[in-house]
Amino acid sequence: xxxxxxxxxxxxxxxxxxxxxxxxxxxxxxxxxxxxxxxxxxxxxxxxxxxxxxxxxxxxxxxxxxxxxxxxxxxxxxxxxxxxxxxxxxxxxxxxxxxxxxxxxxxxxxxxxxxxxxxxxxxxxxxxxxxxxxxxxxxxxxxxxxxxxxxxxxxxxxxxxxxxxxxxxxxxxxxxxxxxxxxxxxxxxxxxxxxxxxxxxxxxxxxxxxxxxxxxxxxxxxxxxxxxxxxxxxxxxxxxxxxxxxxxxxxxxxxxxxxxxxxxxxxxxxxxxxxx
DNA sequence: AAAGGACACAACCGCACGGGG
DNA sequence: CCCCCGTGCGGTTGTGTCCTT
Numbered sequence: 311x312x313x314x315x316x317x318x319x320x321x322x323x324x325x326x327x328x329x330x331x332x333x334x335x336x337x338x339x340x341x342x343x344x345x346x347x348x349x350x351x352x353x354x355x356x357x358x359x360x361x362x363x364x365x366x367x368x369x370x371x372x373x374x375x376x377x378x379x380x381x382x383x384x385x386x387x388x389x390x391x392x393x394x395x396x397x398x399x400x401x402x403x404x405x406x407x408x409x410x411x412x413x414x415x416x417x418x419x420x421x422x423x424x425x426x427x428x429x430x431x432x433x434x435x436x437x438x439x440x441x442x443x444x445x446x447x448x449x450x451x452x453x454x455x456x457x458x459x460x461x462x463x464x465x466x467x468x469x470x471x472x473x474x475x476x477x478x479x480x481x482x483x484x485x486x487x488x489x490x491x492x493x494x495x496x497x498x499x500x501x502x503x504x505x506x507x508x509x510x511x512x513x514x515x516x517x518x519x520x521x522x523x524x525x526x527x528x529x530x531x532x533x534x535x536x537x538x539x540x541x542x543x544x545x546x547x548x549x550x551x552x553x554x555x556x557x558x559x560x561x562x563x564x565x566x567x568x569x570x571x572x573x574x575x576x577x578x579x580x581x582x583x584x585x586x
Numbered sequence: 587a588a589a590g591g592a593c594a595c596a597a598c599c600g601c602a603c604g605g606g607g
Numbered sequence: 608c609c610c611c612c613g614t615g616c617g618g619t620t621g622t623g624t625c626c627t628t
Contacts, residue, residue: 339596339622360613373613378597413616425596428617433594 336370340379344369348376349384382423389421393430401427402435406452 336344351367357380360373369376382388393401397419404415412424412431419427 337598358613362613372598374599374615375597377614382596410617424616429595432618437593 335372337375340383344371345379345384348380352380378425382425387421388423393422393426397422398430401430405431405435 347367347369351363355363355366357363357377360377362373364371364373364376367376371379400419401415404418408414410428410431412428416422416424416427
């Protein structure tokens with residue numbers, strides 16, 4: 311066990327050891343020249359011993375800074391670009407297990423860094439959770455993730471359509487606000503494409519027309535909801551394109567948690583637009 | 587067109603830990 | 608046992624870009 315006194319001493323020592331060099335050290339964004347120096351040095355000598363590496367490579371950076379730059383940006387197997395849907399689901403799932411253990415979570419996402427995952431969580435997920443007033447890792451949240459993971463896996467393996475639930479499913483529910491189910495995004499767009507995020511405004515269904523009678527009591531409620539969203543300039547979360555219930559290949563009843571509120575649509579809005 | 591706010595991401599900081607001398 | 612050093616982790620900050628007014 312390390313005492314507090316010992317800790318502070320260690321910190322002080324660390325500080326003092328570097329103090330005289332701090333004035334010459336560069337900080338902030340890396341230049342192309344610095345990147346080149348670092349990459350070339352590591353190509354020739356390998357990584358590790360970062361303080362020595364920084365000096366020998368001629369970099370006016372701390373070892374820590376070099377390590378971070380290499381691991382988070384320059385390393386060849388670092389994956390660039392937006393997180394895929396599968397990766398996002400995995401992050402949600404793993405975070406529910408391990409909390410903010412970013413490096414542990416990153417181990418399960420090849421090519422993704424802990425920093426990237428941490429940023430994703432803080433900038434996207436937390437924002438959505440705040441808006442929804444949902445606790446991360448609450449039962450509702452976890453249930454939503456599990457259902458989404460399952461549906462996503464089914465969608466990938468069987469190529470069936472996860473379209474808008476048929477009116478029969480809606481009519482069987484006892485939920486008081488079931489119309490919200492109608493705006494959940496279970497909506498396959500063919501070709502085995504992954505489930506998708508919010509559609510563009512051009513994909514609004516024609517909500518000036520009444521929905522088909524087969525939508526039952528929920529159709530009109532859903533339409534009014536969409537009208538309200540349009541008034542508020544919100545995007546619908548799925549694209550029906552029209553009142554196309556006939557395209558539902560699988561009579562899939564919406565689970566109870568979908569009936570509760572619009573949690574899922576917001577979860578989906580976490581997804582980047584790159585899948586569209 | 588300009589200002590300023592929001593957002594995403596890169597980078598930094600402090601702390602913790604383990605190994606070697 | 609203590610100290611030093613290297614490394615890793617999680618939280619925070621800085622900055623560039625995009626969007627809105």
